[in-house]
Amino acid sequence: MFRWLAGRGARPSRVAETLTRISPLGWRRARTSLAFLDGLDDREDEALRARAAWLLASKSFSGAQGMVLDDDIMLSIAIQAALPILELDPVLYEGWTEIIVYPGGFLIPRTEVDDSGVVHEYIQEAAGEAWDGGPVILSWEDSCPGMPQAANVVIHEFAHKLDLYGGEADGIPVLDAHPQLRTRQWRGVLTSTFERFERMVTEVEDAIPRDVDPESEEADPWYGSLPLDPYAATDPAEFFAVSSEAFFVDPLPLAKAFPGWYGLLQAYYRQDPLRRLLGPVNVDRL
Incomplete structure (x- = not known):
């Protein structure tokens, strides 16, 4: 419990328990609904399943605006979020605890300062948001299977989390585990x-x-x-x-x-x- 409150990953025993609760039928149904997962070999499929279980065990899922989350919705989001860390250490997703899901797009207050120093406040509709040290917020309408192949709001927001893990969002993720990258x-x-x-x-x-x-x-x-x-x-x-x-x-x-x-x-x-x-x-x- 205290690991979760600190934003750390779940204990291996809890991840293993979560893994056993993902039925073969449910996994196959979720996998095949995401066409970009075609081509995963057996090792990658098993690794993705383990990463998805880690996410389900390590993060809390909350519905907003009356959104009711069932196992299929949470598994679909976890699979998409797990793909970027398929071959990476899941510690990169630590430091925060919650995934919030809205039925559709949601409104975010924004503040910008123009070149003249004038502050502009406005409301922007969004399909996803990743807060530094806070939750990932998603629109299920924009995250569910069947969306245009060229877009994926879940991967987009979790890429922001990879970027934020090392500090400010600047497009440069932590490269310490990649000796070939500088x-x-x-x-x-x-x-x-x-x-x-x-x-x-x-x-x-x-x-x-x-x-x-x-x-x-x-x-x-x-x-x-x-x-x-x-x-x-x-x-x-x-x-x-x-x-x-x-x-x-x-x-x-x-x-x-x-x-x-x-x-x-x-x-x-x-x-x-x-x-x-x-x-x-x-x-x-x-």
């Missing part, structure tokens, strides 16, 4: 790739006709030419989170556009979703 190298590739993507977004926005609202669905064909959701151009932290969700669920556009950045993500996560989803033969033909 912070200076990571920062250099992140910065150059982020700036290149910013230019790509600007070019797309400049190409949108004046009679088309760039915030409307009518502008989607222009933004669809980008290898990542344009939200990735917000700042380096969002670039890392958006890149991470694309890395796991729709890796081909990312790998083609930014092979160096994809290579760093591959080294950090110790996974290669492109090869897993397309197969070695098809990847070698790219």
